[in-house]
Amino acid sequence: MNFVVTHFNYLAVIVLMMTGLYVLFATGNLIKRMIGLALFQTSTALLYISLGKVAGGTAAIKIYPDSPEAQALAAQLDPAYVAQFGVSGVVYSNPLPHVLILTAIVVGVATLAVGLSIAVRIREAYGTIEADEIEAVRAREPGE
Amino acid sequence: MADATHWIGGGLVVAGTLLTLLGGVGVVRFPDVYTRIHAASLTDTGGATLVLIGLGILSGFTLETLKLAFVWAFVMLTTPAAANALANAAFSAGHKPRIGAFQIMKGESSEGAGPAQRDGGVAP
């Protein structure tokens, strides 16, 4: 198959990440920068999740193999495929990237909160949240 | 039988989604804050109700149905309250309605605009 189809998720996620990075660097507004940073981090998470998807899989929550739910899932798939990649009759997606991304999302919001609290203090100390205006104020201070 | 529930449930979900979409169009197209709030909140509760009933039919009568009922109760409780709070905030911020019977009021209460635009807020 063609690269763009088999790797479509990765390519789309790259576009998202780079949009975030662009927003981060192209603006001087501190809050918009934090938005760009959040976008960048969230999109990085999507890369991990794409890595962990298994075709025909389901969420990694144990299903009894003889339950109707498991049978409905297995009915859509080739029995040989289930036998090879399933765990006791059910194909699951990979749980590890999910765990990592849970941690990464939490780290992201922690960074966001600290960054914004610093931005608020900057507004109180300098009267602006535009990077170039802060720079101008700093340039007028002694010792620079 | 299974086919019938499939079609009825699916149809309700699609109808609810379309209703919500209509609400989205209303938010963009309506002239002032109050009508927009109206569009958003009415279609939100109505659309969500249809979608949830549809999902309930699709899932059959199980524990899921109870959970959906809880979700519905929550939506019915919060969306109108949020709309009320939003309208209240818009009114205290001095937004005036543009259409309907309020146009008469608009002429009367020019001094009653309240703390108009006191702190700019985040209003559009």
Next chain:
Amino acid sequence: MNAIALEASFALNVALLLMLVAIAAAIAWTRSLVAAILLMGVYSLASAVWLVVMDAADVAFTEAVVGAGVSTVVLLGATLLVRPGPVRVDWRRAIAPAVLVVGVGALLVLAVSGLASFGDPSSPANAHVGRSYLVETPNDIGIPNVVTAVLASYRGFDTLGETVVVFAAGIGVALMLGFGPRSSLPQPPVQPGEHHVVLRVTARLLIPLIILFAFYVLFHGDLGAGGGFQAGVILAVAPILHALVFGLHATTAAIPAGFVRGVAALGVLVFAGVGVVCMANGGGFLDYDRLFMPRVEAMIPPGLLGDPTYSHNWGQHFGILLVEVGVLLTVSSTMVTIFCGFAGRATHDVGSAR
């Protein structure tokens, strides 16, 4: 390769990703800060839907709670405090970042060309450790939700670190912004929210329900999507709603700064304490199999949790539960700290009628 369902889910995946790209472009495009923040919330919700399609139910839950909830609130709060004008756009500023982004993007495209195709069950990522967790969890841990098992037990140390990150963020915000209303701010003359009858009644109804739901999410984490982190954020919504409707003064009178900070520290102590207890019983740090001494473990009735299929490994069950409680305590009190930090900086009480 298999049936129509696969292709249908792939089409949904593509549609949602394109939607995300469109939202991201709009975020980059818009000059209004508030619009960008709200679009960021929409982005989070849309990505939560995408995450469900990707079978990441737990992550979707967290993303909806954090990305669309906490992040949006914190961003809006900060925006309210700094009162910025529209974001200025300077084309000269945009050239260097654009070049950088194109360069990094090209490197990334090169990098993904070395990865296995999307959804491949035999790719290294899916075939090695990830699969081992699925196979081993019923024996090692004995709970249905493998994500919770990996999160709280196999990689419990990561989760301890995550809890500490949240704690650190709480410390950071408290260092920067303090907690609650500044003492210089006068008590509002009218009890705020006095005339918001609808809001007050709804809030009174909702706050107990929110707390109940938080505990449901906490205890349900073993069985389905949920866990300490999501529950913590939901629990924090209760005092935040209280502050929004009844005023920050009323809330900080009910839960003072010292109490909230203490609970945050207590959460970390509970988590690390479980690890230390396991150590004291002769195991390694966070080795829940040693949480109880064998004598104690023998006394637990096998049908305690109802389903006797999962009645082995009491140490793992209770270890995970205690650890999740620790996460809940730290996360909820940190979220309250963050909210009160931002809200306390406002020049008027957030709850007062506007």
Next chain:
Amino acid sequence: MTLFEAIYVTPPALTAQAPILVVAGPLIGASAAALSPGARTAWMVSVLTAAFALWMSVAVVTEVAREGVVDYALGGFAPPLGIALRIDALGATMALLIASVGLLGALYSGHALSSEVYPGKHGLFQAGYLLCLAGFLGLVFTGDAFNAFVFLEVSSIGTYALVAVGEARDRRALPAAFNYLIFGTVGATFYVLGVGFLYGATGTLNLVDMSVRLAALGDNFAVQAGLAFIVAGLGVKAAIFPLHGWLPGAYAGAPSLVSVFLAATATKSAIYLIVRFVFDVFPTGGFGQTFLALMVAPLAAAAAIVCSVQAIFEKEVRRILAFSSVAQVGFIMLGISLATTGGLSAGVFYLVAHALMKGALFMGVGALAISVKARTVEEFYGLGREAPWSAAAFAVGAASLAGVPLTMGFLAKWSLIAGALEAGALWVVATLAVGSLLTLVYVGRLLEAMFFRVPLPGATRAHEAPFGVLVPLLVMAGLSVWFGVDSSLPESLSRASATGLIGSAR
């Protein structure tokens, strides 16, 4: 290592758990500090916790000296499934360094903090400090790529806030902290991206397992780009040349305790992680070392020259020291990128030496600034006579930085040049020579200002720093001299680190 065994007898039950206690101890201590009611209690919690971490680090070092590598499986799960700590000689050296600086910093904070941080915030500040300590220690001990990210963020989020607290003295700390946060988070996210690619290619996060699978995998774009992202991301944290923009502002604006701790540990632990990936995870002589030699080494050389020149033209003392740090990171990376036993061990030795001297220098600046709010070089005129002990300790650190014989800095430069000659890299020798000459210029300017100038008219007279500040300062400066005379301990540790990473063959 018999020295330690003679001094300490650690109970065997504790020794077995020492690796995790090094990390978990400060985490628990941080919660206790946040709970403690007064500034005094918080300080005592901080000192006790840091002392405990140092005690346990020493236990780990003795264990590593005996066993070679110490493994500790967390949660009782075997490594590829569970997270494992893995401490080799380099990790143990780093832990010893970080814990020692941590303890000295905690002692120092007793008096130094009160002039820079509002008293009501001391409890939170000490909690943040201990979290940073725990983060750096966890970073050097963990054997798991993603766990390293978590600890990187534990330390970083603490640091951002601690730097910003410096606004009480100088409001420029705020934009500096914000900058640091942006750059640091982008760096950490790049690291996560890189780890994601390595995970996608190998299916594991455990570093040992990863190295086995990478060796079997051969060259692959995902793996190579993954390493590039990891090095670039960590390069931001390590302040490798074009990515160092956040550092001068952050070091200049932060409270002096934070400057001390950051200068001595933050960039160093990021360098540690780069070394871990390039030499341990990636196959020996493979892409990792090529990447280091072709991409990082030229940048490091540029840093050694350019940033030294910037330091010469800088007016503020703290910023001079900060630019000097970037230049010295260049020296360290040059040694490491030689990829020989000699070069690597010289790099590690230099790293330890630089941590100790920069620690002493920033502590000295902080001690002098307690009585006078001196910031620029002119405001430092004549302080040598008014506060002789602090100034002497500062001078020792400066001498070590310049590479005066009988200091650790001299031995560090010497072994670096010897390593470069041994590897036949003459351009490295030339860069080192030029860089050292430039270092002499700005160090000379600082010392001249302090000892051979009269105070500016109208300047307030300085006083000697209080006893509680002087002791850790003098100990820190004394270590630079002690190891300059008897370098057997750092020498053996850095040699063991290098041989542990690439074997003694080359």
